[in-house]
Amino acid sequence: MAIRIRESSIKAWSSQSQRQFGIDLPLKLEITSAAEETFLAMLELGIADGQLETAAKLAGLKIEAAQALLAKLAPITEDFKPPIATAEARKLPSNQRKHFSRRQASTVFVPKLDRFGKLLVHSLAHSGVGQIITNDSSLVSQLDCGRLGYSIDEIGETKISVLRAEIANAPSHLKLDNRMKWLDYSAVDIAVVETSGAFQPSDYQRWLSLGRNHLGVCFSDSHVLVTGIVRENLPCLGCRELNKWESDESRKILGAQIAGITGLKDSSSILFATAVSGQKIVNWIDSQVSDQDVEYWSDGNLRSKTERINPQCFCQQGPSEI
Numbered sequence: 001m002a003i004r005i006r007e008s009s010i011k012a013w014s015s016q017s018q019r020q021f022g023i024d025l026p027l028k029l030e031i032t033s034a035a036e037e038t039f040l041a042m043l044e045l046g047i048a049d050g051q052l053e054t055a056a057k058l059a060g061l062k063i064e065a066a067q068a069l070l071a072k073l074a075p076i077t078e079d080f081k082p083p084i085a086t087a088e089a090r091k092l093p094s095n096q097r098k099h100f101s102r103r104q105a106s107t108v109f110v111p112k113l114d115r116f117g118k119l120l121v122h123s124l125a126h127s128g129v130g131q132i133i134t135n136d137s138s139l140v141s142q143l144d145c146g147r148l149g150y151s152i153d154e155i156g157e158t159k160i161s162v163l164r165a166e167i168a169n170a171p172s173h174l175k176l177d178n179r180m181k182w183l184d185y186s187a188v189d190i191a192v193v194e195t196s197g198a199f200q201p202s203d204y205q206r207w208l209s210l211g212r213n214h215l216g217v218c219f220s221d222s223h224v225l226v227t228g229i230v231r232e233n234l235p236c237l238g239c240r241e242l243n244k245w246e247s248d249e250s251r252k253i254l255g256a257q258i259a260g261i262t263g264l265k266d267s268s269s270i271l272f273a274t275a276v277s278g279q280k281i282v283n284w285i286d287s288q289v290s291d292q293d294v295e296y297w298s299d300g301n302l303r304s305k306t307e308r309i310n311p312q313c314f315c316q317q318g319p320s321e322i
Contacts, residue, residue, distance in 0.1 A: 002046040002047055002048045002079070002168055002169070003043070003046065003047055003052075003070075003077055003078070003079055004043060004044065004045065004046035004047070004077065004078065005021070005043050005044050005073060005076055005077055005078075006076055006077065006078045009021045009022055009027075009076040010022060010023060012026065016031065016037070017030065017031050017032075018030060018031060019031060019040065021073075021076050022076065025075075027072075027073070027075060027076055029069075029072060029073070033061075034060075035059050035060040035061040035065075036059075036061060036065070036069060038058075038059040038060065038061075039055065039056060039059040039061050039066055039069060040069070042055050042058075042059060043070070043073065043077070048165070048168035048169050050165035050166075050168065051165075051168070052066060052067070052070070053066075099285075099286045100128050102285050102286065102287075103127060103128035103129050103130065103282065103285050103286075104128055104129075104130040104171065105130055106129050106130055106131070106189045106190070106285050107129075107130070107131040107132075107133060107187060107188050107189050108124055108129050108131070108132050108133070108188070108189065108190055108191070108192070108281060109132075109133050109134070109185075109188045109190070109191035109192060110124075110132055110133070110134050110192050111134065111135060111136065111191075111192065111193070111194055112134070112136050112194060113134055113136040113138070113159040113160060113163060114144065114149075115144070115147075115148045115149045115265070115270055116194065116217070116265070116270050116273055116274060117134070117136065117192075117194070118148075118149065118150070118159070118163060119148060119270065119271070119274040120192065120274050120277055120278060121134075121163055121167065121174060122163075122166065122167060122170075123274055123275075123277075123278035124172065124278060124281065124282070125167040125170035125171075125172035125174070126167070126170050126172075127278065127282045128171055128172070129172055129281075129282070129285070130171070130172060130173065131172065131173050131175060132172060132173070132174050132175065133175045133176075133177050133180075133184075133188065134160065134174070134175070134176060134177075135176070135177055135178040135180060136159060136160065136176075136178075137158060137160065137176055137178045138158070138159055139155075139156055139157065139158055139159070140154045140155050140156065140157050140158075140159055140162060141155065142155060144159070147267050148267055148270055148271070150162060160174060160176050182206075182210070185206055185207070185210055185212065186210050186212065188207075188212055189212075189213070189285070190212070190213045190214060190215065190229070190281055190284060190285075191207050191212060191213070191214040191215070192214070192215055192217060192277060192281075193207070193214050193215065193216045193217065193237065194217045194218075195216070195217070195218050195219075196218065196219045196220070196263035197218070197219075197220060197221075197263060198218070198241060198251075199216055199218060199237040199238065199240065199241050201238060203216075203237070204216070204230075204236065204237045204238070207230075208230075208236055208238075208315060211232060213229055213230065213231045213284070214229075214230050214237075215227055215228075215229050215230065215277060215280055215281065216230065216237045216240070217273050217277055218263075219263030219264055219265050219269065219273070220263055220264060221263060221264055222264060222297060222298045223264065223269075223295045223296060223297040223298065224263070224264060224269040224270075224272060224273045224295070224296050225293060225294070225295050226272075226273055226276040226277055226280065226293065226294050226295075227240065227293045227307075228280070228289075228290060228291040228292055228293055228306075228307070229280060229281075229284050229289055229291070234291065234309070235307040235308060235309045235310065235313075235315075236313060236315040238310075238313045238314065238315060239307060239308070239309055239310040239313045239315065240293070240307050242310040242312055242313055243307060243308065243310055246310075264298060266298075268296075269296060269298075272296040273296070276294055276296075291306055292304045292305065292306050293305050293306070293307055
């Protein structure tokens with residue numbers, strides 16, 4: 001979001017020293033410096049949330065003077081979403097415009113706004129995904145700061161407010177919905193299931209039950225896994241865990257114990273997970289799907305695998321059997 005002078009406010013009079021907006025209820029403004037004139041021009045175009053101080057500095061105006069000017073103009077200013085998406089779409093070739101329009105009409109669910117979630121929101125927003133929903137209303141803590149995370153100055157602020165300011169100029173809307181009902185979940189086109197150690201039914205059951213496509217990201221102690229897009233007639237996240245039980249008997253015993261461990265969340269693992277997840281989601285929206293799972297290991301090795309449906313998984317049971 002950003003703030004600007006409403007387009008419907010007619011500039012009835014303009015000179016180096018004065019402006020008048022409106023006719024029936026005119027708002028007259030005295031311009032006392034070139035800096036004020038520059039800042040006013042910025043307001044006519046729009047200033048992104050959280051960028052008021054930067055805009056004032058660029059105009060050569062003190063922040064106090066900029067705030068006073070904004071207060072005078074309050075009756076004719078508005079919050080708006082920059083029409084970047086429309087402008088970009090017009091410039092694109094027809095085939096790319098079709099993909100961009102699909103992205104604008106898509107809704108992606110990102111559960112947590114931790115370091116991984118923060119970067120993924122940026123990736124999706126700047127790729128043109130129209131709406132991103134999260135149920136993370138938590139505040140920035142010291143643990144969230146550092147590389148790829150939030151700044152120390154943002155401790156105590158809500159993560160979603162920080163992110164909204166950061167993606168203000170992206171063609172995307174970040175929505176908080178921490179009281180989602182089943183109907184809300186069914187409006188999601190694709191969801192991210194982020195966990196550590198092992199996938200648990202509680203992580204993905206809602207998406208499986210609703211038949212909504214989803215993608216799993218699991219941080220283990222030595223690698224991070226990004227799954228293919230889970231959709232109808234393909235192996236679910238439960239199938240993946242059962243397949244591991246068959247190849248490693250100890251996994252069945254350890255599964256519940258390792259679920260929720262901190263996992264390997266160093267910078268390279270987070271960047272890898274963000275890049276691959278973002279690419280898989282955007283490619284799926286653009287109708288280009290890869291069913292392969294990809295693992296990034298702490299020694300730098302990559303491993304790819306196409307999972308199989310496990311006949312013992314509950315995703316293979318009929319409604320009367322569940």
